[in-house]
Amino acid sequence: AQSVTQPDIHITVSEGASLELRCNYSYGATPYLFWYVQSPGQGLQLLLKYFSGDTLVQGIKGFEAEFKRSQSSFNLRKPSVHWSDAAEYFCAVGGSLQGAQKLVFGQGTRLTINP
């Protein structure tokens, strides 16, 4: 069965510092991988996605993620965070193994930014 693990429930970083959010997945074939961000009380906004090809993908708001098949990971990075990046971040895996491309989400990582 598909699963996603985000080991860090809560991370605090200082404004201007670099950021890495971890994501590990379990999937029986080549996965489709996504990072979404959610502000309090809001829906999910797509940051970036990986379907195939270059394993380093660029997204919106200066975020990037690297797909590492050998480690079953898809970590999200940003070189310098801004106060507006404070939010909940969700990693998700999808694919066509079972026909429907429903997404399986991790539990989320809540990001707090110190001024």
Next chain:
Amino acid sequence: DTGVSQNPRHKITKRGQNVTFRCDPISEHNRLYWYRQTLGQGPEFLTYFQNEAQLEKSRLLSDRFSAERPKGSFSTLEIQRTEQGDSAMYLCASSFIVTGADTQYFGPGTRLTVL
């Protein structure tokens, strides 16, 4: 492209009442998904439509839940005889797919509180 819209944004109801939520997908998107998100968790898949056909339902979707997409455009999710455990954020997402991978775009959600 005005994005995915959901109505109402908030719904407070008493236990035992029926509620209905509406989702309007991005124009010309042929897939529509429903997810449920409880506090502190990632979204969980409920069901999805390809055009007007409901192709998969999660085990989470009890008999009290029903979803429709009558003309392949907007969708409704109805919960009958609500229970306190139904309190959650209900998220709708849409995508366009021919073959291969799809990218799901989420609406702002409907937050349901059952008293």
